[in-house]
Amino acid sequence: xxxxxxxxxxxxxxxxxxxxxxxxxxxxxxxxxxxxxxxxxxxxxxxxxxxxxxxxxxxxxxxxxxxxxxxxxxxxxxxxxxxxxxxxxxxxxxxxxxxxxxxxxxxxxxxxxxxxxxxxxxxxxxxxxxxxxxxxxxxxxxxxxxxxxxxxxxxxxxxxxxxxxxxxxxxxxxxxxxxxxxxxxxxxxxxxxxxxxxxxxxxxxxxxxxxxxxxxxxxxxxxxxxxxxxxxxxxxxxxxxxxxxxxxxxxxxxxxxxxxxxxxxxxxxxxxxxxxxxxxxxxxxxxxxxxxxxxxxxxxxxxxxxxxxxxxxxx
Amino acid sequence: xxxxxxxxxxxxxxxxxxxxxxxxxxxxxxxxxxxxxxxxxxxxxxxxxxxxxxxxxxxxxxxxxxxxxxxxxxxxxxxxxxxxxxxxxx
Numbered sequence: 001x002x003x004x005x006x007x008x009x010x011x012x013x014x015x016x017x018x019x020x021x022x023x024x025x026x027x028x029x030x031x032x033x034x035x036x037x038x039x040x041x042x043x044x045x046x047x048x049x050x051x052x053x054x055x056x057x058x059x060x061x062x063x064x065x066x067x068x069x070x071x072x073x074x075x076x077x078x079x080x081x082x083x084x085x086x087x088x089x090x091x092x093x094x095x096x097x098x099x100x101x102x103x104x105x106x107x108x109x110x111x112x113x114x115x116x117x118x119x120x121x122x123x124x125x126x127x128x129x130x131x132x133x134x135x136x137x138x139x140x141x142x143x144x145x146x147x148x149x150x151x152x153x154x155x156x157x158x159x160x161x162x163x164x165x166x167x168x169x170x171x172x173x174x175x176x177x178x179x180x181x182x183x184x185x186x187x188x189x190x191x192x193x194x195x196x197x198x199x200x201x202x203x204x205x206x207x208x209x210x211x212x213x214x215x216x217x218x219x220x221x222x223x224x225x226x227x228x229x230x231x232x233x234x235x236x237x238x239x240x241x242x243x244x245x246x247x248x249x250x251x252x253x254x255x256x257x258x259x260x261x262x263x264x265x266x267x268x269x270x271x272x273x274x275x276x277x278x279x280x281x282x283x284x285x286x287x288x289x290x291x292x293x294x295x296x297x298x299x300x301x302x303x304x305x306x307x308x309x310x311x312x313x314x315x
Numbered sequence: 316x317x318x319x320x321x322x323x324x325x326x327x328x329x330x331x332x333x334x335x336x337x338x339x340x341x342x343x344x345x346x347x348x349x350x351x352x353x354x355x356x357x358x359x360x361x362x363x364x365x366x367x368x369x370x371x372x373x374x375x376x377x378x379x380x381x382x383x384x385x386x387x388x389x390x391x392x393x394x395x396x397x398x399x400x401x402x403x404x405x
Contacts, residue, residue: 018356026353026354050329050378051326053318053322053374054367054371055374056371056373059357067357067359068356068357070359071356141329141378166331167331289322292357296354
C-alpha cells in the first residue's frame, strides 16, 4: 500500500480521541489526529475537574487536556488542526477531508463527541464554568448550600435537578411550558422532592452577572404574558440535551435516530475498520474518565483489526 | 483496590453516598504491582502503578470514601441487614 496512506486517523481531540492516540502511538501505529474546532474537546471549556482519577487536588480542564495531548505527542502522534468535513469509507483506503486537505487511511477512529445544547445567550460564553454548567454529575459538588436553577423539562432536567438536591439548599426547575416532556417516573421523583420548586411557562432571557464573571441570578420572561422578572441563584444548570457531532458521518456509518454513532462488539461501527469512542455514542455516562476508557478500547480494537488485516488468515 | 474500585468510590462519595471500600491490600490489583505506567491519560511522567493508585485513593478519600484493609471472603446480597456475612480479616 502506498506510503501516503495512514495506519489510523483519529478524529477529535477530547479525552476519547487523545487517549486513543496515546494507545495507538504506543502500539507503533503513528496515528494522525485531526483536532477539530476545539482542541481538547469539552474539557477545554471546563474549569475545575475533581472526578478524573489521579488528581487528588483537582485539575483545571485545559491543563488536563494539555497533559494528555503532550503524552500522545511524546509517543509519536501527529496533529492536524481543523475539522473533518467529509469522509468516504465505502472502500479502502478511507478518505477524510480536513478543510482543503484529503487524507487516506486504512482505519479511522471517530471521537468527535457531542455538544451540550445551550440557550444561545452571549453571557453563556463568559459564565460557563463560573456558576454555569451543563453537567450536574461533574459540577453539583461545587454548589453545596446554594440555590440553583435547572433549565429544561425532559428526563435530563429531572435527573439533574434530583441529583442537585443532594448539594443545593434549593433547586428550581425553569421550563418554557406548563407540562414536562420527561417520563412519568422521572417527573414523579422530582415532584415528590421537597427541595425542588418549579417555575412554569418561563424562558431565561439573560444570565446575571457577566460583569462580575459569576452567576448571581437570571432574568426570566413569562412566555404567556411577556412579563420579566429576576430570580437570584448561585448556579445555573442548562439541561436541554446534547447533540452528537456526527453530521459529516451521515450515509457512511450507521447512526441511531438521534444521530449518535451505533457501536457493536466494543467500539466497532457498521463499517469494518471504522471505530468510535466517547460522547459520540455515549448518551448515558459522558464522563472524562469513561471517554478515556472508550478511547483506549477503540485503539486496541483498531490495532487488532490492522493485525488481522495483515495476517494471511485474517479478516 | 484497583482503578475501577477507586473510581467507583470517587464517584459515589462525590455523589454524597456513604462509601466503604474493602480490600486485602493497597496493591492487590494489577495496577498496584505495575512497575511503570506511561499510558494512563493525564499523567505524562512515568510513575509506578502503586504511586498512581495512591493518588486515586487519596482523591476518593478526600470526598469521604472510607477504606478498610480487610479481605472479603463471602458476601450476601440478602436484604436482611442483621444477618451479616461471614468475613475473616485478611
